[in-house]
Amino acid sequence: MSTNTAYxxxxxxxxxxxGTAGLMTMLAGFANLLNGSSIGPALMVVGLLIFVTxxxxxxxxxxxxxxxxxxxxxVGISYRMGMMWFIFSEIVFFAVFFxxxxxxxxxxxxxxxxxxxxxxxxxxxxxxxTGNSGFTAHWPTNGPGKLVDGAxxxxxxxxxxxxxxxxxLNTLILLTSxxxxxxxxxxxxxxxxxxLIKGLIVTVALGFLFxxxxxxxxxxxxxxxxxxxxxxxxxxxxxxxTGFHGxxxxxxxxxxxxxxxxxxxGHFKPENHFAFEAAAWYWHFVDVVWLGLFIFVYLM
Amino acid sequence: MxxxxxxxxxxxxxxxxxxxxxxxxxxxxxxxxxKDIGTLYLLFALAMFFVGGxxxxxxxAELFEPGLQFVDPAFFNSMTTMHALVMVFGAVMPAFVGxxxxxxxxxxxxxDMALPRMNNMSFWMLVAGVLLLASTLFMEGGAPxxxxxxxxxxxxxxxxxxxAMPFAVFxxxxxxxxxxMGAINIIATIFNMxxxxxxxxxxPLFVWTWLITAFLLIAVMPVFxxxxxxxxxxxxxxxxxxxxxxxxDPVLYQHIFWFxxxxxxxxxxxxxxxxxxxxxxxxxRKPLFGYASMVWATGSIAxxxxxxxxxxxxxxxxxxxxxLYFMYATMIIAVPTGVKVFNWTATMWKGAMTFETPMLFSIxxxxxxxxxGFTGLMMSIAPTDFQYHDTYFIVxxxxxxxxxxxxxxxxxxxxxxxxxWTGHMYNEKIGQLHFWLSVISVNILFFPQHFLGLAGMxxxxxxxxxxxxxxxxxxxxxxxxxxxxxxxxxxxVIDTIKGGTGEKVSDEVWEDAAQHSLEWTLPSxxxxxxxxxxxxxxPTEHVLDAH
Numbered sequence: 099m100s101t102n103t104a105y106x107x108x109x110x111x112x113x114x115x116x117g118t119a120g121l122m123t124m125l126a127g128f129a130n131l132l133n134g135s136s137i138g139p140a141l142m143v144v145g146l147l148i149f150v151t152x153x154x155x156x157x158x159x160x161x162x163x164x165x166x167x168x169x170x171x172x173v174g175i176s177y178r179m180g181m182m183w184f185i186f187s188e189i190v191f192f193a194v195f196f197x198x199x200x201x202x203x204x205x206x207x208x209x210x211x212x213x214x215x216x217x218x219x220x221x222x223x224x225x226x227x228t229g230n231s232g233f234t235a236h237w238p239t240n241g242p243g244k245l246v247d248g249a250x251x252x253x254x255x256x257x258x259x260x261x262x263x264x265x266x267l268n269t270l271i272l273l274t275s276x277x278x279x280x281x282x283x284x285x286x287x288x289x290x291x292x293x294l295i296k297g298l299i300v301t302v303a304l305g306f307l308f309x310x311x312x313x314x315x316x317x318x319x320x321x322x323x324x325x326x327x328x329x330x331x332x333x334x335x336x337x338x339x340t341g342f343h344g345x346x347x348x349x350x351x352x353x354x355x356x357x358x359x360x361x362x363x364g365h366f367k368p369e370n371h372f373a374f375e376a377a378a379w380y381w382h383f384v385d386v387v388w389l390g391l392f393i394f395v396y397l398m
Numbered sequence: 399m400x401x402x403x404x405x406x407x408x409x410x411x412x413x414x415x416x417x418x419x420x421x422x423x424x425x426x427x428x429x430x431x432x433k434d435i436g437t438l439y440l441l442f443a444l445a446m447f448f449v450g451g452x453x454x455x456x457x458x459a460e461l462f463e464p465g466l467q468f469v470d471p472a473f474f475n476s477m478t479t480m481h482a483l484v485m486v487f488g489a490v491m492p493a494f495v496g497x498x499x500x501x502x503x504x505x506x507x508x509x510d511m512a513l514p515r516m517n518n519m520s521f522w523m524l525v526a527g528v529l530l531l532a533s534t535l536f537m538e539g540g541a542p543x544x545x546x547x548x549x550x551x552x553x554x555x556x557x558x559x560x561x562a563m564p565f566a567v568f569x570x571x572x573x574x575x576x577x578x579m580g581a582i583n584i585i586a587t588i589f590n591m592x593x594x595x596x597x598x599x600x601x602p603l604f605v606w607t608w609l610i611t612a613f614l615l616i617a618v619m620p621v622f623x624x625x626x627x628x629x630x631x632x633x634x635x636x637x638x639x640x641x642x643x644x645x646x647d648p649v650l651y652q653h654i655f656w657f658x659x660x661x662x663x664x665x666x667x668x669x670x671x672x673x674x675x676x677x678x679x680x681x682x683r684k685p686l687f688g689y690a691s692m693v694w695a696t697g698s699i700a701x702x703x704x705x706x707x708x709x710x711x712x713x714x715x716x717x718x719x720x721x722l723y724f725m726y727a728t729m730i731i732a733v734p735t736g737v738k739v740f741n742w743t744a745t746m747w748k749g750a751m752t753f754e755t756p757m758l759f760s761i762x763x764x765x766x767x768x769x770x771g772f773t774g775l776m777m778s779i780a781p782t783d784f785q786y787h788d789t790y791f792i793v794x795x796x797x798x799x800x801x802x803x804x805x806x807x808x809x810x811x812x813x814x815x816x817x818x819w820t821g822h823m824y825n826e827k828i829g830q831l832h833f834w835l836s837v838i839s840v841n842i843l844f845f846p847q848h849f850l851g852l853a854g855m856x857x858x859x860x861x862x863x864x865x866x867x868x869x870x871x872x873x874x875x876x877x878x879x880x881x882x883x884x885x886x887x888x889x890x891v892i893d894t895i896k897g898g899t900g901e902k903v904s905d906e907v908w909e910d911a912a913q914h915s916l917e918w919t920l921p922s923x924x925x926x927x928x929x930x931x932x933x934x935x936x937p938t939e940h941v942l943d944a945h
Binding site for chain 1: 420427428429430509510512513514515516518519522523525526529530533561564565567568571572578581582583585586589590591616617618619620621623624625628630631634635636637638639641642643644645646647649650653654
C-alpha cells in the first residue's frame with residue numbers, strides 16, 4: 099500500500115513539452131515526406147527519437163514515484179479514470195472505420211449498383227473507365243472503376259481475404275493471450291511472481307506472434323491476391339481496419355513488455371499495480387476490437 | 399477524494415520546501431499549476447481571437463464592395479477556412495478550457511486538476527496543432543481553402559490544397575489529442591477531486607456543463623481524427639473511402655464530419671451556458687431559477703447533439719425519411735434550449751439587478767443567442783433549408799450563436815473573474831464602453847447577413863452581384879467597428895493585470911457572491927495554491943430548489 103496519504107501533485111513537468119515537440123516534429127516530417135520534400139524522413143527520425151526519449155523518461159519517472167509509494171489511493175483512481183476514458187476514445191476511433199465499412203457495404207455500394215446501370219454507357223465509361231459501364235453491387239468490391247492501386251482499370255481483379263486460415267489462427271492467438279494475461283494478473287494478486295512473469299512472457303510472445311502472422315497475411319495479399327490499399331473500398335476498409343488494429347497490438351505488446359520488465363524488477367504489489375491493470379485493459383480492448391474485425395471484416 | 403494535498407518537484411520528490419512558481423519564463427513551460435495553465439490557455443485564446451479576427455477583417459474588407467479589390471479568390475477562401483479553424487480550435491475552445499482550468503478546481507474545492515502533467519501536455523499539444531495549421535499560410539499553394547469542413551472531393555484536388563493538406567490533417571490530430579487529454583482531466587477532476595461536502599447536485603452549473611462537454615469531446619474528437627485520416631489516405635495512399643469509382647462515397651465524409659461537427663457546436667455553447675448560469679444569479683441577487691432543470695436540459699442537449707447531424711446535409715441528397723427524421727429530431731433541441739432561456743429570464747425576474755459589465759454581456763447573450771436559436775429553428779425545417787443552405791443566412795445564424803453568445807460570454811467571464819484572479823478591479827467605464835460598442839456593432843455586422851442570405855447571396859465567395867452591395871457595406875462597417883472595439887478588451891485585460899483602477903477588491907468581489915460559489919470565499923488575489931485543505935461546507939444558495 100502506498101505510504102503517502104496525500105494526493106500527489108507534481109510541481110513541475112519537463113517531459114510533456116518535450117514529448118509534444120517530438121510528436122510535432124515527427125508529424126511535420128511525415129507531412130513533408132508526403133509532399134515529396136527531402137527533409138521529411140530526417141525530421142521524422144529526429145521527432146521519433148525525441149518522442150521515444152520522452153516515453154522512456156516519463157514512464158521511468160512514474161514507475162519510480164509509484165514504487166516509492168508517492169501515489170495514494172485517490173491518485174490511482176485518477177489514473178484509472180484517465181486510462182478508461184482514453185480507451186473509450188480509442189473505441190470511438192475504431193467505430194469510425196467500422197461505421198465506414200457498414201455504410202459503404204450497405205448503402206453506397208448498393209446505391210452505385212442501382213444508379214450506374216441507368217447511366218448512358220458513354221457517361222459511365224467517362225467516369226469509371228473503358229469497359230466499365232455496368233456495375234453489379236456485391237461485396238467485396240473494388241468499385242465500378244475496378245481499381246488497381248487506386249487507379250481505374252478495365253480488369254482489376256483481386257481475391258478477398260478468407261477467414262479460416264491465418265485470420266482464424268490469429269483469433270485463437272489473441273484470445274489465448276487474453277487468458278494468459280488474466281493468468282498473470284492472478285499470479286500478481288496471489289503474490290506468485292513466477293506466474294506473473296511467465297504469464298506476461300506468454301502474452302507478449304503471443305502478441306508479437308499475432309503481428310508476425312498479420313505481416314505474412316499482408317504479404318500474401320499484396321503479392322498473391324492482388325489485394326492492396328488501392329483495391330477500391332474493400333481494400334481500403336480491410337487494410338485501414340486491420341492496419342490500425344495491428345498498430346494497436348504493437349503498442350499493447352510494447353506496453354506489456356514494459357510491464358514485464360518492471361515485474362522482473364520486482365515492481366507491483368497486489369494492492370498497487372495500476373500500470374499492470376492499464377496494460378491489461380488495453381490488451382483486452384485490442385482483443386475485443388479483433389473479434390469485431392474477425393466477424394465484420396473476415397467472416398461476413 | 400483527497401484530504402490533504404502534497405506538492406512535489408519532479409526532481410526532488412521528497413522536498414517540501416519550494417511551493418511557489420518556478421522562476422522566469424521556464425515557469426510557463428513546465429508548469430503543472432491549474433491557474434498557470436488556465437492563464438496560458440486564456441492568453442493563447444485571446445491571441446488567436448485577434449489572429450482569427452484579422453482574417454475576418456480581410457474577408458469583410460474584400461466584401462465591402464462588389465468586385466475583387468484586395469485579395470485573390472483562392473486567398474479569400476483560405477481566409478474563410480482559416481478564420482473558422484482558428485476561431486473554433488484556437489480561440490473559443492481553448493478559452494473555455496482555460497476557464498475550466500482556473501475555475502473548476504476553485505469551484506469544487508480541489509487543490510489542482512487530477513492529472514497535472516497531462517494538463518501541461520494538453521496545452522502544448524494545442525500550441526503544436528495551431529503551429530502546424532498556421533504554417534500552411536506560408537506554404538506553396540497557401541493555407542487550406544476548401545472550407546473548414548474539409549469536404550472531399552474538393553479538398554483532395556491539388557489546386558485546392560497545394561502542400562497544406564497533410565499539415566492540416568496532422569494539425570487536427572494534435573488538436574484532437576489536446577482536447578481529449580483536457581477532457582479526460584476535467585472528468586477525473588470533477589469525479590475524483592471534488593470536496594466531500596459537495597454532492598453532484600450541489601455543483602455549480604459551470605462545472606456541470608463542462609463535465610457534459612468533456613464527454614462530448616471524448617466521444618467526437620476521435621471521429622474527426624478518423625475522418626481526416628481517411629482524407630489523408632485517399633489523397634496519398636490510394637484508398638477509396640470518398641471515391642465513387644472505388645465504391646466509396648464523398649457523402650460518407652459529410653456524415654462522419656457532422657457526427658463530429660454537430661456535437662462540436664455544443665462543445666462551444668454548453669460551457670457558455672454554464673458561465674451565463676453562474677453570472678446572472680450573482681447580479682440578479684437571486685438563486686438560479688430551476689437548477690435541476692438546467693442540469694437535465696444540458697444533458698438532453700448533449701444527447702440530442704448525437705442524433706441530428708444530417709440537418710447540415712439536407713440539400714446533399716438523402717431519402718425523404720432521413721430528411722423528416724433529422725428535421726424533427728433537430729426541432730426537439732429547441733425544448734431544452736427553451737428551458738434554459740426561460741430559466742435565465744426567470745432568474746432575473748424581480749431580481750435586485752445591477753448592470754455591471756459582466757451582467758450586460760450576459761443579458762446580451764440571452765437575447766442574441768435566442769435570436770441565433772430562432773434562425774436555427776428556421777433552418778431545421780428541411781424544405782425551407784433548401785433556400786437557406788450555403789447562403790449568408792447560415793453565416794448569420796452560426797455567428798449569432800458564436801459571437802454574441804460564446805464570445806460575449808467569454809468576455810463576461812473575463813470581467814467577472816479577472817478581479818478575483820488578479821485582485822485588481824477593471825475599469826468599469828471602459829468595460830461598459832466595450833460592451834455597448836460590441837453589442838451595437840455585432841448587430842450591424844451580422845443582422846444584415848440574414849437579409850443577404852434570404853435574398854440568395856452564397857457564402858465563401860469573394861465577389862457578389864450588385865444587388866447585395868448595400869447590406870454588405872453596412873455589414874463590413876459593423877465588422878470594422880466590432881474588430882476595433884475588441885482592442886478595448888485587450889487594453890482592459892492588460893490594465894487589470896497591471897493594477898486596474900487601483901481599487902483593492904474584496905474576497906467576494908461582487909456583492910454576496912460567496913453565497914453562490916466557493917471561489918469567492920478564497921482570498922483576492924488568489925494565492926498560487928488554493929484548497930490544499932478542502933472546504934468543509936459548500937454554498938448551496940444556487941441550488942436551493944434542487945433540494
